[in-house]
Amino acid sequence: MVVTQTNHLAGTEALLERGRDLSTPLLRAVVDRLAPPMDTVAAYHFGWIDAQGRPARSDGGKAVRPALALISAEAAGAPPQAGVPGAVAVELVHNFSLLHDDLMDGDEQRRHRDTVWKVHGPAQAILVGDALFALANEVLLELGTADAGRATRRLTVATRKLIDGQAQDMSFEGRERVTVEECLEMEGNKTGALLACACSIGAVLGGADDATADALETYGYHLGLAFQAVDDLLGIWGEPAETGKQTWSDLRQRKKSLPVCAALAAGGPASEKLAAMLAADAKDGDGEHPGAHEDFSEREFATRAALIEEAGGREWTAREARRQYATALAALDGPEGRAMPESVRAQLTELADFVVERRR
């Protein structure tokens, strides 16, 4: 990166904090509408209470999406507050997908805490996920405006893509080979689409035309792909203390993430050795999780990670994150992007820098 990390971090932190501060009151108010025990389960998921129901101040995630939704409103010349229902709706959909994905993937830890299905059981994880999804539509549609209808429609399209992405992700786990293109399509659905929506929903609520919203979606889509490329690196080489996940998290689940797909596509001795090893792994297991690869030692995961790196999968993915970052910023230089206030473009650039530099 050519940016100076220290300067940007201060600005980024302020933007993330503003996103959290402005959107959390409405988020908590709508979650409070849930019938017991769903309100408690949701409050646990968001980190507002602990597993015993005591008030907590846990790490509720980076909250990149709310920050983006508020900047998005400013891109349309509206005050950041105009983006708040959009920020909350996107955050609700994001957390609905986390609740369900953690259960489907058998993930036991998120944000350094036990996942909802581990603490409250699978039924509550399903039901509260459903409820958050419904609340997302509710919080937008109760605005009762035509712009809210447009915003809900964009959110619905993004949610469908997110679900498609999860379906693709799960189907990849049972396959020996996945092309880099297939992986990028899956990640565009699973991560790009909702981040794209976060970047446009505030503008739509603020009265922006479709061309402006589309430019913001393009920025957000590629920012999402940059975010996911970094996530894929952290999923293999991230520090559990920083990521809140197990070591080799994605390898444990046989995820065909970008580093794996790129390594398999690279050819050469390390690539071939990795391919043979993953093919043998696939025959070994039953292709179903949770619990896949529970019997592997740390050393066996380390061997696979080293082969992925040797075949060039790690470096390729790091470069891909930078490529997507550049494509995201290019959308801000198009005709619709140039029409946005300079301060908005600066904020969006700042958050893009943060996304590709993050460690968790």
Place this chain on the structure above:
Amino acid sequence: MVVTQTNHLAGTEALLERGRDLSTPLLRAVVDRLAPPMDTVAAYHFGWIDAQGRPARSDGGKAVRPALALISAEAAGAPPQAGVPGAVAVELVHNFSLLHDDLMDGDEQRRHRDTVWKVHGPAQAILVGDALFALANEVLLELGTADAGRATRRLTVATRKLIDGQAQDMSFEGRERVTVEECLEMEGNKTGALLACACSIGAVLGGADDATADALETYGYHLGLAFQAVDDLLGIWGEPAETGKQTWSDLRQRKKSLPVCAALAAGGPASEKLAAMLAADAKDGDGEHPGAHEDFSEREFATRAALIEEAGGREWTAREARRQYATALAALDGPEGRAMPESVRAQLTELADFVVERRR
């Protein structure tokens, strides 16, 4: 009932058939949008293919909701076709809830076939349920009209109530006592709200004002409670060959359905004996399903059913179905109801008769 059953059945069958015939093409078209393997899983759920993927013509359910949505459009003076996207959206939400509820409740059979989670696994049941929910919003919002926004808002409110109802239903299973009022509230949420929406959504899409839509919702809400009272009777005393469920289905799951709540509230020797038995049952199990009461014999369920009947729970529930039926029809006699075409009132009466007389 004072109505002549034979005459009505012919008319009802025609209304149900019209609902299915007009809405199925759009339903199949939107389900086809799902990414593989979700399209296949959904097609299995709807009975269009069998577990091996071969074309099938299974019992796809009674399709009361689509029939009501089309009549609802006519109540606003619009052609029945105007209600089709509403019929499809309600059917999608209904089936999203079936997919998730069957998994949460551990139900292995629906409509005489294995449930989706039994055939395709829990992850697909979760994911395809999510996808159907998202499609429901999509099919309405892509109409792009203000009425579609109003319809989506009503559907969202109904969906949230449906989720609240499932939460209440699950929490009741772990409790020794549930009052009749609590049970009716739960059933109003779980069944009444979506049926209310089916009865108003066509009118909203057809341009009806809120007062007309509200009158139709009142009719549908009480029709839903009548429907559920009948369902509760079938859940204990229904014939598996007709219901497609196991014998004593609701007793197996410790459901605190209306007959149980009414029997417990009745007092007297049978009521007290039942209460003691259910309290002992609750201590026995772990309060979690699936698998609750798997170890009980047919005879033990028969004993409980006989006590419920002896305490008056069966007769009270049958009377409640008739009370709710009467309340539903009264909504059609209110000022907004009287403004509806006479043919619409006749059709809604016909379907109400069908609902309280059904055997499956």
